[in-house]
Amino acid sequence: MKNLKGAAILGQSGGPTSVINASAAGVFIEALKQENITAVYGAAHGIKGILDENFYDISKEDLYELELLKNTPSSAIGSVRYKLKPLKKDPSDYERLLEVFKKYNIRYFFYNGGNDSMDTCNKISKYFKKSGWDCNVVGVPKTIDNDLYGTDHCPGYGSAAKYVATTLMELYHDATVYNTPMVTVVEVMGRNAGWLTAAAQLAVSKGQGPDLIYLPEVVFDYDQFYADVEEVVKRKTKAIIVVSEGIKDKDGKYVPEHYSSLSTDSFGHAQLGGTAAILAEQIKERLNVKVRSIEFSLLQRSAAHLASKVDVREAYMAGVKAVRAAVKGTTDKMVGFERVSSNPYKIKYKLVPLAKAANTEKKVPAEWILPNGKGLTQDYVDYALPLIQGDDKAPLVDGLPRFANLKKVFVEKK
Amino acid sequence: MKNLKGAAILGQSGGPTSVINASAAGVFIEALKQENITAVYGAAHGIKGILDENFYDISKEDLYELELLKNTPSSAIGSVRYKLKPLKKDPSDYERLLEVFKKYNIRYFFYNGGNDSMDTCNKISKYFKKSGWDCNVVGVPKTIDNDLYGTDHCPGYGSAAKYVATTLMELYHDATVYNTPMVTVVEVMGRNAGWLTAAAQLAVSKGQGPDLIYLPEVVFDYDQFYADVEEVVKRKTKAIIVVSEGIKDKDGKYVPEHYSSLSTDSFGHAQLGGTAAILAEQIKERLNVKVRSIEFSLLQRSAAHLASKVDVREAYMAGVKAVRAAVKGTTDKMVGFERVSSNPYKIKYKLVPLAKAANTEKKVPAEWILPNGKGLTQDYVDYALPLIQGDDKAPLVDGLPRFANLKKVFVEKK
Numbered sequence: 001m002k003n004l005k006g007a008a009i010l011g012q013s014g015g016p017t018s019v020i021n022a023s024a025a026g027v028f029i030e031a032l033k034q035e036n037i038t039a040v041y042g043a044a045h046g047i048k049g050i051l052d053e054n055f056y057d058i059s060k061e062d063l064y065e066l067e068l069l070k071n072t073p074s075s076a077i078g079s080v081r082y083k084l085k086p087l088k089k090d091p092s093d094y095e096r097l098l099e100v101f102k103k104y105n106i107r108y109f110f111y112n113g114g115n116d117s118m119d120t121c122n123k124i125s126k127y128f129k130k131s132g133w134d135c136n137v138v139g140v141p142k143t144i145d146n147d148l149y150g151t152d153h154c155p156g157y158g159s160a161a162k163y164v165a166t167t168l169m170e171l172y173h174d175a176t177v178y179n180t181p182m183v184t185v186v187e188v189m190g191r192n193a194g195w196l197t198a199a200a201q202l203a204v205s206k207g208q209g210p211d212l213i214y215l216p217e218v219v220f221d222y223d224q225f226y227a228d229v230e231e232v233v234k235r236k237t238k239a240i241i242v243v244s245e246g247i248k249d250k251d252g253k254y255v256p257e258h259y260s261s262l263s264t265d266s267f268g269h270a271q272l273g274g275t276a277a278i279l280a281e282q283i284k285e286r287l288n289v290k291v292r293s294i295e296f297s298l299l300q301r302s303a304a305h306l307a308s309k310v311d312v313r314e315a316y317m318a319g320v321k322a323v324r325a326a327v328k329g330t331t332d333k334m335v336g337f338e339r340v341s342s343n344p345y346k347i348k349y350k351l352v353p354l355a356k357a358a359n360t361e362k363k364v365p366a367e368w369i370l371p372n373g374k375g376l377t378q379d380y381v382d383y384a385l386p387l388i389q390g391d392d393k394a395p396l397v398d399g400l401p402r403f404a405n406l407k408k409v410f411v412e413k414k
Numbered sequence: 415m416k417n418l419k420g421a422a423i424l425g426q427s428g429g430p431t432s433v434i435n436a437s438a439a440g441v442f443i444e445a446l447k448q449e450n451i452t453a454v455y456g457a458a459h460g461i462k463g464i465l466d467e468n469f470y471d472i473s474k475e476d477l478y479e480l481e482l483l484k485n486t487p488s489s490a491i492g493s494v495r496y497k498l499k500p501l502k503k504d505p506s507d508y509e510r511l512l513e514v515f516k517k518y519n520i521r522y523f524f525y526n527g528g529n530d531s532m533d534t535c536n537k538i539s540k541y542f543k544k545s546g547w548d549c550n551v552v553g554v555p556k557t558i559d560n561d562l563y564g565t566d567h568c569p570g571y572g573s574a575a576k577y578v579a580t581t582l583m584e585l586y587h588d589a590t591v592y593n594t595p596m597v598t599v600v601e602v603m604g605r606n607a608g609w610l611t612a613a614a615q616l617a618v619s620k621g622q623g624p625d626l627i628y629l630p631e632v633v634f635d636y637d638q639f640y641a642d643v644e645e646v647v648k649r650k651t652k653a654i655i656v657v658s659e660g661i662k663d664k665d666g667k668y669v670p671e672h673y674s675s676l677s678t679d680s681f682g683h684a685q686l687g688g689t690a691a692i693l694a695e696q697i698k699e700r701l702n703v704k705v706r707s708i709e710f711s712l713l714q715r716s717a718a719h720l721a722s723k724v725d726v727r728e729a730y731m732a733g734v735k736a737v738r739a740a741v742k743g744t745t746d747k748m749v750g751f752e753r754v755s756s757n758p759y760k761i762k763y764k765l766v767p768l769a770k771a772a773n774t775e776k777k778v779p780a781e782w783i784l785p786n787g788k789g790l791t792q793d794y795v796d797y798a799l800p801l802i803q804g805d806d807k808a809p810l811v812d813g814l815p816r817f818a819n820l821k822k823v824f825v826e827k828k
Contacts, residue, residue: 175712177493294713
């Protein structure tokens with residue numbers, strides 16, 4: 001909690017989003033302005049870059065390129081999936097981190113990621129404190145899954161939700177164009193929480209959305225599912241279905257697991273196809289109808305051309321606020337958003353204890369899921385709509401996005 | 415070739431594009447202005463709608479909604495895949511069409527589609543002429559495949575190419591974010607012509623594209639392919655590969671056919687997975703590397719939010735020009751584009767005999783394909799870049815596209 005003087009480092013961690021770089025821009029641009037911050041580093045591939053002493057000197061970058069980061073998808077300085085072992089089990093990573101922090105006099109540590117990243121932040125912060133190394137550690141939230149506890153929503157979610165809703169509206173037009181029966185099954189990311197799949201309801205609210213939406217929060221019942229689809233096909237000849245990749249049956253089995261366990265024959269299917277592909281194939285066999293399965297895959301988390309302006313701004317400001325808070329002596333916290341009102345939309349930035357953010361997964365509230373489990377309520381729509389407002393994308397050069405082009409000058413190893 | 419007075423009808427046919435409705439807007443708005451056109455109809459589901467006497471009265475629509483069609487993806491009045499049988503084999507459809515045209519005094523027939531649609535146009539036009547029914551028939555080109563003969567390019571291609579290039583640039587950022595080996599295989603539409611897959615080269619030209627591009631114009635060699643991928647993975651640890659769904663080996667077999675013929679076991683794979691999924695699985699087995707396959711699927715032809723402004727304008731104007739030409743007495747022609755210059759980009763509209771447009775498939779010229787068969791030349795880039803310029807998308811309401819909302823008032827059956 002001290003007013004420290006020294007270097008600052010940012011790491012990006014976990015799955016990318018359209019706006020994780022906007023938070024990086026916020027951290028970098030604000031940190032470069034701060035008197036107490038003597039150097040600004042970007043860790044190459046998150047915590048791994050710190051362990052390996054691979055970090056970039058951000059002062060060498062042009063401000064214009066740092067500004068372009070706001071609209072550049074994915075993690076410009078590289079991401080990582082690296083979970084620190086519990087200290088008691090293996091202290092080597094912690095010791096090494098401390099060594100590196102001391103060597104470069106790093107007094108500010110910013111980590112941008114989801115639950116796991118906040119957990120990493122928290123562990124490091126605790127260890128440093130115990131070791132007597134003064135370093136202010138502030139987490140910056142990021143996840144298209146929107147499942148971080150202690151914040152109204154997460155940077156990255158708004159843009160991914162906008163992608164899901166917009167694309168589903170477009171698909172609605174395509175999937176209903178012929179006067180022949182057709183079932184389209186769309187798979188959306190979200191292993192445990194259905195927030196991103198829920199965004200399909202925004203398309204429904206415009207009358208151009210799917211007929212059925214299945215979240216991982218609701219136990220997936222195969223018989224009911226096939227009956228639901230059949231009912232829609234009979235009524236409308238065309239059905240559009242959105243499923244979360246994380247839907248599970250009562251035994252907790254995901255769709256590919258379920259079908260691979262039924263017979264060894266179908267194991268190949270399970271390996272190759274995702275949830276949507278498998279369900280579409282089953283529907284084809286059962287209803288003898290034309291099917292198409294679509295996976296939004298990486299597109300839903302990297303479509304910066306469809307980013308929400310609100311999301312870009314908030315992601316950027318989360319980075320700025322993290323730096324300002326750290327410089328004022330804050331540590332062991334994550335930046336979060338508190339919603340003051342939805343209409344007009346207004347939020348307050350706040351600071352959430354890392355421990356709280358790290359260990360709880362925020363799911364879609366049961367009361368926002370329709371009683372039949374196949375859609376969301378107006379409360380969800382009211383919650384989500386403000387987050388997808390406005391456009392903010394990279395300038396076009398030759399009709400294509402001009403993304404940030406960082407020099408990535410490595411800091412000389414000491 | 416006469417100056418006729420009577421009703422006009424438009425049909426939309428074949429696979430949708432982002433701008434097929436822009437052409438419809440051009441036809442409708444221009445036709446409503448013409449004195450010699452006494453009624454403007456939209457055929458529900460193309461030729462099928464005419465056979466069934468299901469068509470909409472376009473004069474009942476608000477002009478504002480017709481304008482919104484410019485930015486509404488897919489076929490607003492419904493599409494169809496319906497191939498007329500040769501007249502000698504079965505004249506019933508032709509006779510029925512003539513009956514309907516006479517009943518409603520339809521003197522102008524506009525058909526918006528690809529090769530098959532131009533063939534339909536041509537057959538109908540010939541039959542009407544033979545039967546003594548004066549009707550000016552003008553085709554409006556449309557296809558993301560860009561394979562229509564007699565025109566520099568086709569409406570729909572520019573927007574789909576922009577989608578492919580932009581999305582690949584975004585995927586480039588996502589697929590290279592971890593410091594672990596990873597192969598991403600992306601599948602692009604195009605059964606016989608590789609124009610859309612070629613658009614991947616636009617991303618390459620920005621330094622943010624795939625490592626390898628495979629078109630259906632080049633015989634696909636599996637051994638060479640796996641060797642190519644291995645070389646890239648060894649050199650860069652990460653590889654991004656773009657394949658056309660239409661790549662074929664020397665026996666003319668598509669990838670799913672090839673693998674399904676190898677063993678019955680893999681038949682399930684072939685059914686479920688598309689080209690990219692199968693190749694990715696093979697790469698995983700051979701190189702023991704993490705893989706991801708992505709199919710652009712319907713997204714590449716319906717992503718109106720990423721439409722090219724040039725494409726929207728040209729698609730609209732193609733509709734307008736078709737009406738103007740028909741009213742002046744033109745028949746049996748398709749509107750086409752002649753490129754005057756690429757830099758600055760300038761085109762002239764022209765009229766191509768339907769017979770010419772109908773029966774030839776335009777492939778990517780061999781001299782635009784790199785000698786190693788894994789990419790395109792600068793000549794291709796110079797050709798394609800002008801077609802993807804500028805943005806033109808639907809206005810946003812609640813952060814989501816406000817697409818056209820037609821009343822679709824059916825014309826009372828006579």
